[in-house]
Amino acid sequence: MPASTEPTPSAPPKAITRQELYDLAWQEPMLRVAERFGVSSSYLARVFTEMRVPRPGPGYWMRREFGKSPPTPELPPARPGDLTEWNPGTGVGTVVRTVAKAIRAAKVSAVAENDAEAQGTPRATIEKGRNGRTVAVSKCHELLTGVKPHFLKSRNVENDILRPFKRLLVDVLTSEAKLDEALDAAQVLFGALNRRGFHVGFMPVGGPMSRAQVELLDKPVKRDYHRAIWAPHRPTVVYIGDTAIGLTLFEMTEEVETVYVNGKYLPVRDLSEQQLRRYSGIQHWRSKKEHASGRLCLQAYCPSWPVKWSKRWQETKPGTFHKMVPSIISELEAIAPELVRQLEKARVREEEARRRRQEEMRQHKLEVERVQRAKNREDSRHDLLAAIASFDEARRVSDYFKSIEVELERLPEAESALVRERLRLAKELVGALDPLALLKRWKAPDER
Numbered sequence: 420m421p422a423s424t425e426p427t428p429s430a431p432p433k434a435i436t437r438q439e440l441y442d443l444a445w446q447e448p449m450l451r452v453a454e455r456f457g458v459s460s461s462y463l464a465r466v467f468t469e470m471r472v473p474r475p476g477p478g479y480w481m482r483r484e485f486g487k488s489p490p491t492p493e494l495p496p497a498r499p500g501d502l503t504e505w506n507p508g509t510g511v512g513t514v515v516r517t518v519a520k521a522i523r524a525a526k527v528s529a530v531a532e533n534d535a536e537a538q539g540t541p542r543a544t545i546e547k548g549r550n551g552r553t554v555a556v557s558k559c560h561e562l563l564t565g566v567k568p569h570f571l572k573s574r575n576v577e578n579d580i581l582r583p584f585k586r587l588l589v590d591v592l593t594s595e596a597k598l599d600e601a602l603d604a605a606q607v608l609f610g611a612l613n614r615r616g617f618h619v620g621f622m623p624v625g626g627p628m629s630r631a632q633v634e635l636l637d638k639p640v641k642r643d644y645h646r647a648i649w650a651p652h653r654p655t656v657v658y659i660g661d662t663a664i665g666l667t668l669f670e671m672t673e674e675v676e677t678v679y680v681n682g683k684y685l686p687v688r689d690l691s692e693q694q695l696r697r698y699s700g701i702q703h704w705r706s707k708k709e710h711a712s713g714r715l716c717l718q719a720y721c722p723s724w725p726v727k728w729s730k731r732w733q734e735t736k737p738g739t740f741h742k743m744v745p746s747i748i749s750e751l752e753a754i755a756p757e758l759v760r761q762l763e764k765a766r767v768r769e770e771e772a773r774r775r776r777q778e779e780m781r782q783h784k785l786e787v788e789r790v791q792r793a794k795n796r797e798d799s800r801h802d803l804l805a806a807i808a809s810f811d812e813a814r815r816v817s818d819y820f821k822s823i824e825v826e827l828e829r830l831p832e833a834e835s836a837l838v839r840e841r842l843r844l845a846k847e848l849v850g851a852l853d854p855l856a857l858l859k860r861w862k863a864p865d866e867r
Contacts, residue, residue, distance in 0.1 A: 434504040437470050441494045444474040456507040470502050475722050495536060498618045499658035530705055560609040562589040562619065562655065563602055570598055578672050579711035586652035587621075592633065592669035594711040604715055604740045611744050612657050615752075621653040622663070628722030630654040630665060631729050637671040637712055654722055659755035662762075665722040669712050671733065677708040682709045713737045719751060721758055725765030728758065795867040806857035813852040820846065 443452045444467065453460040455575050459843055467474045473492045482488045485615035497503050573581040579594040593601035609619045622628050630650060634851075657665040678698045684706065687695065714737050720729035734740050823842055827835050 431705065434506050436504055437472050437494065437497060440467060440470065440472045440505070444472065444785060445491055448480055451472065457505065466505055467805060470505060471497070491644050499661055500620045500623055500656060500663065502616060504516070504621060536861055558610075560606055560613070560619065562609065562621070563606055567602065571595065578635070578709040580670065582647075582649040582747055586650075587610070588651055589653045590630070590655035590665075590667045592635070592649060592667070593715075594670055595732065597670045597711065597713060600738070601668060601670060601715060608666075608668070608717070608744050608747070611748055615748060617748075619655070619657045619666070622656050622665075622722065628654060628656070628663060628665070629724055630667070631718065631720035633667055633669060635669060635672040636709065637673050637714065637733060639718070645787070656722060657751070659751060660759075662755045662758050663722055664751055664755070664758070665720045667718045667720075667736070669718070671714050671716045672709045673712040674707045676705055677710075677740050678703050678705050686710055715740045717743075717747060719747075719754075721761075723762055723765070725769060726758060726761045728753075728754070792864065796864040798822065798863060799864045799867065802857070802861050808862050809857045810855075816849060817852055825853050 443455075449460045453463040456463065466476070468839050472494065479488055528713070541745075569585040569588055570581055570583050570591070570593075572585065573583050573595075576582055579596075580592050581595060581598070583775075589605060591601050592603055612619050633648065635648065653666070654665045656665050676687045678687055678690070678695075680703060685698075686708075688704070690698070714734040716731055716733040717740075718729060718731050721727070732743055734743070773837060820842065822837070827838055827842075830838060
């Protein structure tokens with residue numbers, strides 16, 4: 420690899436492409452490649468994994484030395500949204516690494532379960548989806564593998580919707596009670612999209628796209644406050660061809676009647692008749708509060724801000740999302756060409772606006788230069804007149820002193836000595852007279 424790709428203290432590191440990383444990986448060991456970029460070999464291996472760049476396995480270089488190395492795999496083409504460049508010193512995502520780690524853990528767990536089954540112990544499932552159904556980790560989408568524990572590590576919530584501390588997660592908002600079903604629904608949706616040839620992943624790091632706001636209420640209303648809800652660090656998007664469409668799967672909330680009990684607002688619908696009789700009186704007041712509804716909703720949106728498009732698909736009954744998936748995918752496929760046209764129109768509008776801004780800036784610059792030239796001309800004229808006036812003043816003072824010196828010759832000696840001393844003091848007070856000094860310092864308009 421050319422030396423110019425190595426980071427130096429005097430220049431920022433150059434972005435490394437997937438092809439360049441691939442070439443390096445099969446030219447020399449990872450330790451030497453890592454030294455080029457000032458990182459550890461384990462970190463560089465993570466970069467290769469996230470960018471889907473194949474690298475030699477253990478023992479490759481020894482087998483190669485004896486002419487027994489396996490054939491070099493080809494570099495797979497980048498999928499839409501994949502990381503295609505890496506700037507040494509910057510971080511990368513952790514999706515692929517997390518999936519690989521979860522699969523390894525699942526294999527270890529499966530071995531242990533086989534041993535337990537051989538001893539007559541019931542075998543535990545690797546992952547449970549909706550209705551306790553086992554979901555094989557190897558078949559689980561990379562954005563959904565091993566994410567449940569991260570969702571359960573949540574901040575305190577008021578409307579039942581989890582707010583996990585980790586933010587590099589799939590864009591799913593749900594209550595703890597609905598978490599398994601929501602992740603299972605996401606698996607069904609993502610799997611169906613993948614089978615149609617559409618890649619689902621995170622928005623690329625530093626991409627120009629953003630996540631649309633989510634209104635959790637099943638019947639959105641205008642309100643004077645904005646409830647803080649969890650948002651992922653990077654939007655989840657599906658690529659229909661080259662068109663990115665954002666996806667947010669969430670459990671809707673609804674306003675329900677609640678009763679205040681020991682610092683908490685309990686939904687009246689969840690209380691028995693006996694509890695309702697017990698929680699009555701002035702110390703148990705009732706009010707409307709927002710709580711999870713148990714019904715899922717998918718919001719699709721255009722993540723590019725110039726195009727304002729979004730659509731929601733809401734469950735009318737809990738557990739019916741899976742039946743909606745085929746029609747959702749059909750609608751996404753149908754809207755993709757229209758989004759392409761709208762994005763192109765937005766690009767043209769932005770290009771025209773950019774040209775207008777450039778023209779306005781050019782005209783503003785010309786006007787500033789015109790004003791500055793006029794000011795320079797006026798300042799130059801003012802300074803020149805000052806130099807001329809100074810010259811006249813210097814000549815007048817000089818003529819005055821010369822006439823005094825002539826008159827000294829006619830005065831008596833005693834009086835002449837007194838006047839001569841006074842003339843010396845006057846010259847010291849006036850100082851040296853250089854009528855050309857201002858003209859020498861004067862600048863013409865073009866010199867300013």
